[in-house]
Amino acid sequence: MYPKDLRYSSEHEWAKVEQGRVRVGVTKFAADKMSDVVFVELPQVGAAVTFMQPFGVIESVKAVSDIYAPVSGKVVEVNTALGDTPEVVNSDPYGKGWIVVIEPQDLEELEKLMTADQYLKVIGEGK
Amino acid sequence: MAVERLKRTSLYSRHVRHGARLVEFGGWEMPVQYAGIVEEHRAVRTAAGLFDVSHMGEVEIEGPGALDSVQRLITNDAARLGAGAGLYTAMCLPTGGIVDDLTVFRLGEQRFLFVVNASTTDKDFAWIREHTRHAVARNRSPEFGLLALQGPKAPAILSRLTRADLSGLRYFHILDGVEVAGVRGCFISRTGYTGEDGFEVGCPWDAAPRAWDALLETGGPDGLVPVGLGARDTLRLEAAYMLYGNDIDETTTPLEAPLSWTVKLDKGEFIGRDVLLRQKQEGVRRKLAGFEMLERAIPRHGYALVANAATIGRVTSGTFGPWVEKGIGLGYIPPEQVRPGTAIGVEIRGRPARAAVVKLPFYKRSA
Numbered sequence: 419m420y421p422k423d424l425r426y427s428s429e430h431e432w433a434k435v436e437q438g439r440v441r442v443g444v445t446k447f448a449a450d451k452m453s454d455v456v457f458v459e460l461p462q463v464g465a466a467v468t469f470m471q472p473f474g475v476i477e478s479v480k481a482v483s484d485i486y487a488p489v490s491g492k493v494v495e496v497n498t499a500l501g502d503t504p505e506v507v508n509s510d511p512y513g514k515g516w517i518v519v520i521e522p523q524d525l526e527e528l529e530k531l532m533t534a535d536q537y538l539k540v541i542g543e544g545k
Numbered sequence: 546m547a548v549e550r551l552k553r554t555s556l557y558s559r560h561v562r563h564g565a566r567l568v569e570f571g572g573w574e575m576p577v578q579y580a581g582i583v584e585e586h587r588a589v590r591t592a593a594g595l596f597d598v599s600h601m602g603e604v605e606i607e608g609p610g611a612l613d614s615v616q617r618l619i620t621n622d623a624a625r626l627g628a629g630a631g632l633y634t635a636m637c638l639p640t641g642g643i644v645d646d647l648t649v650f651r652l653g654e655q656r657f658l659f660v661v662n663a664s665t666t667d668k669d670f671a672w673i674r675e676h677t678r679h680a681v682a683r684n685r686s687p688e689f690g691l692l693a694l695q696g697p698k699a700p701a702i703l704s705r706l707t708r709a710d711l712s713g714l715r716y717f718h719i720l721d722g723v724e725v726a727g728v729r730g731c732f733i734s735r736t737g738y739t740g741e742d743g744f745e746v747g748c749p750w751d752a753a754p755r756a757w758d759a760l761l762e763t764g765g766p767d768g769l770v771p772v773g774l775g776a777r778d779t780l781r782l783e784a785a786y787m788l789y790g791n792d793i794d795e796t797t798t799p800l801e802a803p804l805s806w807t808v809k810l811d812k813g814e815f816i817g818r819d820v821l822l823r824q825k826q827e828g829v830r831r832k833l834a835g836f837e838m839l840e841r842a843i844p845r846h847g848y849a850l851v852a853n854a855a856t857i858g859r860v861t862s863g864t865f866g867p868w869v870e871k872g873i874g875l876g877y878i879p880p881e882q883v884r885p886g887t888a889i890g891v892e893i894r895g896r897p898a899r900a901a902v903v904k905l906p907f908y909k910r911s912a
Contacts, residue, residue, distance in 0.1 A: 454583045456865045457841055459894075475894065477843045479582045479865050480775055501841075 419446045421512060425528050426537035433488040433528055440489050443516045444507060447541045452478040455507040458500040465493045467520060469527055474517065485517060489527045495519035554599035555690050555753045563771050571664030573600040576773040585776035586867040589739050592768030593696030595760055596777055599753055602666030602686040604659040610679025611655045617816060618676050619649060620799055622809040626651040631717045631734060634807045635799040637817030641824060642795035645669050646787055648736055650719045662789045690753025694760060695743030702764040703744055709733055726759035728752040740784025740908050782873060783866045785835055785906035791846060792833060792861045792875055800824050801877065802833045803905060831877040835905040836889060838872030842898035849892040850876045857882060866907055873907045
């Protein structure tokens with residue numbers, strides 16, 4: 419449920435390094451908590467994002483949640499498929515439910531994020 | 546700081562067992578969802594859903610002055626009710642502001658039952674008692690558990706558990722003193738808050754789990770599932786039923802809300818009549834309108850409604866409608882703008898999203 423190769427933010431985003439770029443989504447914990455995602459407001463490709471500042475919005479039936487950037491940089495890809503199938507954020511948060519890919523200014527910034535074990539403790543599922 | 550313990554219904558252990566997510570609502574710890582809002586919402590529209598609404602209040606008025614007291618308290622006309630008939634009504638302050646919206650059933654010549662909102666039960670009971678003459682008002686809320694069985698399969702499911710004549714039970718009518726799932730002393734009304742056919746079943750507080758289990762067991766094969774307050778809210782909003790505290794309250798009148806049909810100005814004196822009569826003659830300054838989004842956006846409670854760069858009102862209720870599959874909402878706006886088709890904007894994160902005023906309800910079941 420919380421892959422070891424990802425880094426996790428305190429706002430429940432995950433970050434995955436892929437050839438120097440960072441793929442970003444929200445964790446299973448966040449997806450379950452929001453439930454029934456019906457709309458994802460994505461940034462434009464090229465938009466600048468700042469570490470732990472909101473860059474997008476997820477709307478579920480009941481609630482609005484900001485999505486925070488787990489790393490500073492520039493948005494190079496957005497998951498446009500979420501326009502038609504926002505529910506994949508719930509069903510496949512680490513796969514089809516990815517949100518953006520960021521070209522990071524400094525990959526070292528990811529060191530400020532949590533490991534899977536640390537994150538599990540934050541959400542109360544740690545040992 | 547005093548910590549007030551949340552109240553629980555007699556079905557609390559059932560909610561936990563069903564894996565419900567529990568939230569505070571009006572002082573009660575209630576299930577907001579079990580399987581998920583969208584799934585539960587669809588189950589009610591296509592099959593059936595079972596709701597624990599035991600947190601709602603029941604007040605009985607009995608005595609020679611019962612009818613006169615009821616007539617004084619409510620805006621609708623209870624004189625036309627025969628035994629076993631009910632109505633939906635507002636109960637107003639002298640200012641015309643709404644104390645609560647409720648259903649009133651006539652159980653007998655001199656006996657009436659009010660079913661009121663959970664969060665307003667204590668306030669309502671105090672108000673009702675204060676204005677009851679030559680009759681006794683009793684708060685029977687702790688005695689009754691209340692289940693809502695809603696959806697097209699509801700009549701088939703309930704008929705397996707009672708000998709009461711459900712096919713003869715018309716909309717907004719009640720059967721009192723019936724047996725359901727072996728539980729005696731129940732009442733069944735053909736009412737609800739979802740826009741579907743269905744029933745509300747009152748039973749002795751401690752017997753509610755027995756009725757709940759029996760309903761889920763017999764209704765399971767029909768697609769009956771437990772439904773939480775989350776889907777209850779999306780269902781009622783699609784059906785354009787008012788939520789007290791959001792769409793109506795003590796600062797709004799039934800004529801501003803789409804509840805004019807519950808105000809019977811010619812039935813005789815009642816609390817709030819003078820103000821409502823004047824408001825009717827002079828016209829209201831705002832009306833509660835329904836609107837739907839013309840783009841992918843979801844209106845939420847408190848968002849500004851705009852037209853020509855000016856704020857014209859606020860969203861009182863808004864959601865994504867799981868059945869109508871679009872953003873829908875309610876809000877008070879100037880009467881000039883309530884005509885269906887009028888273009889308005891909803892201010893969402895600093896940008897006006899396009900919406901259009903529509904005729905209510907957003908959803909109406911096919912007959």
